[in-house]
Amino acid sequence: MPTLEQPPAQGEGRKDPWGALLERVGKHQDKAAYHELFEHFAPRIKYYAISNGIASHAEELVQEVFIAIWRRSSLYDWRKAAASTWIFTIARNQRIDMLRKVQRRSAEMAVETEDLWQIPGEHDDEPVSSLHRLTSERRIRDSLSLLPQDQVTVIAKVYMEHKSHQMVADELDLPLGTVKSRVRLALNKLKVILQDENL
Amino acid sequence: MTRHHPDSLSLMDYSAGALSEPHALCIRLHLEKCVHCRSRVDTLNSLGAVMMEQQPDVTVSETSFEQLLARIDEAPAPLQNDAPRLSPLQKLLGDDLNDLPWKRQLPSVSVVDISDRFPDQEERVILQKLAAGGKAPAHTHRGTETTLVLQGAFSDAKGVFNQWDFVVLTDQDVHKPVALGHEDCITLSILSAPLKLTGPFGRLLNPFIT
Numbered sequence: 001m002p003t004l005e006q007p008p009a010q011g012e013g014r015k016d017p018w019g020a021l022l023e024r025v026g027k028h029q030d031k032a033a034y035h036e037l038f039e040h041f042a043p044r045i046k047y048y049a050i051s052n053g054i055a056s057h058a059e060e061l062v063q064e065v066f067i068a069i070w071r072r073s074s075l076y077d078w079r080k081a082a083a084s085t086w087i088f089t090i091a092r093n094q095r096i097d098m099l100r101k102v103q104r105r106s107a108e109m110a111v112e113t114e115d116l117w118q119i120p121g122e123h124d125d126e127p128v129s130s131l132h133r134l135t136s137e138r139r140i141r142d143s144l145s146l147l148p149q150d151q152v153t154v155i156a157k158v159y160m161e162h163k164s165h166q167m168v169a170d171e172l173d174l175p176l177g178t179v180k181s182r183v184r185l186a187l188n189k190l191k192v193i194l195q196d197e198n199l
Numbered sequence: 200m201t202r203h204h205p206d207s208l209s210l211m212d213y214s215a216g217a218l219s220e221p222h223a224l225c226i227r228l229h230l231e232k233c234v235h236c237r238s239r240v241d242t243l244n245s246l247g248a249v250m251m252e253q254q255p256d257v258t259v260s261e262t263s264f265e266q267l268l269a270r271i272d273e274a275p276a277p278l279q280n281d282a283p284r285l286s287p288l289q290k291l292l293g294d295d296l297n298d299l300p301w302k303r304q305l306p307s308v309s310v311v312d313i314s315d316r317f318p319d320q321e322e323r324v325i326l327q328k329l330a331a332g333g334k335a336p337a338h339t340h341r342g343t344e345t346t347l348v349l350q351g352a353f354s355d356a357k358g359v360f361n362q363w364d365f366v367v368l369t370d371q372d373v374h375k376p377v378a379l380g381h382e383d384c385i386t387l388s389i390l391s392a393p394l395k396l397t398g399p400f401g402r403l404l405n406p407f408i409t
Binding site: 019023027031035038042043044045046047048050051058059062066069070071072075082085087088089091092093095096100103104110111115116117118119127140141144155156158159160162163164165174180183184187190197 | 207208211212213214216220223224227230241244245246247248249250251252253254255256258259260263266267268270273278287290291299306309310317318357370
């Protein structure tokens with residue numbers, strides 16, 4: 001059976017500052033708020049592109065992500081995802097899109113990236129009940145700081161370098177089983193693991 | 200609520216955008232019906248956000264923001280929450296799975312190969328239909344087979360798999376599914392290697408399963 005989320009403590013789950021900025025962009029096309037978001041997230045998105053092996057397209061990815069942020073910020077709902085999570089999923093999707101365009105050998109794809117990877121809160125009619133979404137980033141930050149570095153390294157490679165567990169194992173010269181168990185240990189602490197999964 | 204879920208490593212690969220399109224599709228369709236896995240993916244997306252934030256900054260071109268301002272003035276209007284989208288399954292396969300060009304392989308087993316819907320992938324993607332009450336011949340898999348139940352239900356030695364259940368079979372599993380109930384069971388499967396047949400029907404199926 002699933003591991004249940006801890007309910008958020010009282011007083012948690014307020015709008016984060018980036019979420020407030022996103023709302024100003026979405027509701028009022030506020031360019032000052034947009035600029036603040038750019039100052040904070042653009043350098044990180046550029047690094048994300050470089051570490052994902054598309055350094056020559058890094059500035060382009062920053063542009064595409066921020067155009068998407070401008071157009072979609074009206075759909076952003078702070079109750080459904082923290083701003084940085086929402087921006088991460090947009091950056092991830094734009095990166096996938098860019099790779100699909102570069103690698104495309106044939107005609108149009110039948111499904112778009114967003115059919116396969118949704119942006120949280122969009123086209124999503126479930127009631128706003130997932131209070132844990134609001135606090136999950138804070139919880140993850142706290143949990144991550146307690147994880148051994150070797151576990152964090154493996155996770156960072158999957159997220160930042162777009163590598164499969166096998167590629168991470170090859171690169172770190174570790175058995176695949178070791179890589180997987182490090183990730184599982186970390187995800188267990190982050191409460192993503194199902195109880196019936198083998199550790 | 201489905202009983203059988205993707206494992207956490209697959210969900211992490213999904214959240215990281217490191218899965219192939221067919222595998223992402225299986226997870227996406229499962230997520231649509233599984234509130235629990237949606238919550239796991241929410242957490243993993245937050246993990247991705249924290250990972251992205253913890254990396255070093257690199258300087259962005261000085262003109263980048265000006266370029267953006269010029270572009271947003273010309274960009275299409277901000278999106279409104281538009282009409283519900285077609286599900287990815289409808290986009291790929293139309294409204295009725297039963298209208299697809301099924302090819303009967305055995306009295307109770309029909310198949311459609313949809314690998315060509317994913318032109319840039321190496322994997323083999325098929326739909327399999329097991330007629331209500333029908334049995335498929337026992338087989339193992341040389342690689343792994345990732346399966347999502349799209350309609351009906353089946354059972355095998357590992358248990359009962361209902362609609363939207365997710366199951367991964369490896370070369371260790373001898374798999375002999377039986378369709379349950381009064382409905383044909385339709386599954387979406389991604390094959391990483393050809394099937395290996397273990398039963399007397401092996402030769403019959405071999406031309407198809409290569």
